[in-house]
Amino acid sequence: MARQQFDVNIDPDDVTLDQDSRRPDNTAFKQQRLSAWQPVLSPKSVLPLFLVIGIIFIPLGAFFFVESEKVFENVQEYTRCSEVTTGNDCSSFAPPAKCNCDVTFTVSEDVQGPVYVYYGLSNFYQNHRRYVKSRDDKQLIGAEVDAGSLSSDCEPYRVDSDGKPIAPCGAIANSLFNDTYTLSDSASNVLALTRTGIAWDSDHTVKFNNPPPQDNLETAFSGFVMPFYWTQRVEELDLTNPDNNGYKNEAFEVWMRTAAFPTFRKLYGRIDNGILAGNYTIRVEYNYPVVSFDGEKRVILSTVSWLGGKNQFIGIAYIVVGSLSLVTGLVLVLLNQFRPKK
Numbered sequence: 001m002a003r004q005q006f007d008v009n010i011d012p013d014d015v016t017l018d019q020d021s022r023r024p025d026n027t028a029f030k031q032q033r034l035s036a037w038q039p040v041l042s043p044k045s046v047l048p049l050f051l052v053i054g055i056i057f058i059p060l061g062a063f064f065f066v067e068s069e070k071v072f073e074n075v076q077e078y079t080r081c082s083e084v085t086t087g088n089d090c091s092s093f094a095p096p097a098k099c100n101c102d103v104t105f106t107v108s109e110d111v112q113g114p115v116y117v118y119y120g121l122s123n124f125y126q127n128h129r130r131y132v133k134s135r136d137d138k139q140l141i142g143a144e145v146d147a148g149s150l151s152s153d154c155e156p157y158r159v160d161s162d163g164k165p166i167a168p169c170g171a172i173a174n175s176l177f178n179d180t181y182t183l184s185d186s187a188s189n190v191l192a193l194t195r196t197g198i199a200w201d202s203d204h205t206v207k208f209n210n211p212p213p214q215d216n217l218e219t220a221f222s223g224f225v226m227p228f229y230w231t232q233r234v235e236e237l238d239l240t241n242p243d244n245n246g247y248k249n250e251a252f253e254v255w256m257r258t259a260a261f262p263t264f265r266k267l268y269g270r271i272d273n274g275i276l277a278g279n280y281t282i283r284v285e286y287n288y289p290v291v292s293f294d295g296e297k298r299v300i301l302s303t304v305s306w307l308g309g310k311n312q313f314i315g316i317a318y319i320v321v322g323s324l325s326l327v328t329g330l331v332l333v334l335l336n337q338f339r340p341k342k
Contacts, residue, residue, distance in 0.1 A: 100286065115302070119265065174229055217235035
């Protein structure tokens with residue numbers, strides 16, 4: 001087919017109009033003619049800033065450091081503690097074998113309550129993506145679920161070999177920390193350890209609820225099996241307090257709030273009346289294995305201040321930043337004094 005030729009006539013006036021239509025309005029804002037201010041850095045404006053930061057930060061850092069030192073903290077590592085009767089390494093015991101070991105420490109002065117008791121783990125990556133997702137929030141808020149409606153995120157801890165649903169499902173719940181602590185003084189008097197009031201209020205009141213009927217947890221969880229590595233069912237987590245069972249168990253709620261770093265501590269309980277100066281023993285029922293992944297376990301006793309727990313880093317950081325700023329300011333003053341810019 002023969003190629004057709006077309007003559008296209010372009011009117012120059014049309015091009016001018018089209019260009020004018022795309023031109024921003026002739027205003028100070030759209031044409032970027034607004035007045036602006038740009039600081040001119042000079043020794044007179046910069047040097048006082050360095051000196052003021054140093055003068056403010058150094059006393060603040062010293063104050064924060066002193067406040068942190070007022071916080072009582074006692075850390076005891078017990079990963080390879082010895083069994084009380086045989087002296088064998090408790091880390092070599094395999095569940096369901098039981099191992100009890102003693103951790104002793106001395107308190108040099110009376111400590112006012114409440115004293116918080118924490119357990120600490122190292123090299124435990126609760127922040128792993130698949131681990132964090134491995135839960136069913138519908139199940140945890142008390143919704144009625146079955147083997148078919150449980151979240152697939154719980155795999156492979158969703159159902160057992162017989163197809164029965166697990167309560168609670170998922171890797172987080174399956175790895176629940178289950179060492180227990182009993183604290184006693186030199187006269188073998190056992191100190192009261194409160195295991196309630198340790199979870200976040202939003203977790204306890206909103207995110208965790210038991211399924212119906214809530215007044216009969218044995219019936220509520222009758223169609224479920226316990227996680228693979230648990231030794232007691234979810235409705236039997238606290239045999240001394242019926243209101244602290246099921247998904248409303250506060251130790252379980254604390255564990256389910258995953259940690260951001262591989263070395264962390266979580267609240268185990270608190271001693272409301274404080275502790276007196278003297279020698280103390282913590283009887284540990286050693287159940288939680290950590291040696292297989294090169295982990296470590298600790299038990300920590302600590303008080304808190306208005307700054308939180310014992311944390312020397314904040315004070316040291318302020319002192320370091322203030323000192324560097326002050327030294328930099330003094331150096332610049334000397335340079336400006338003896339080698340002024342011409």
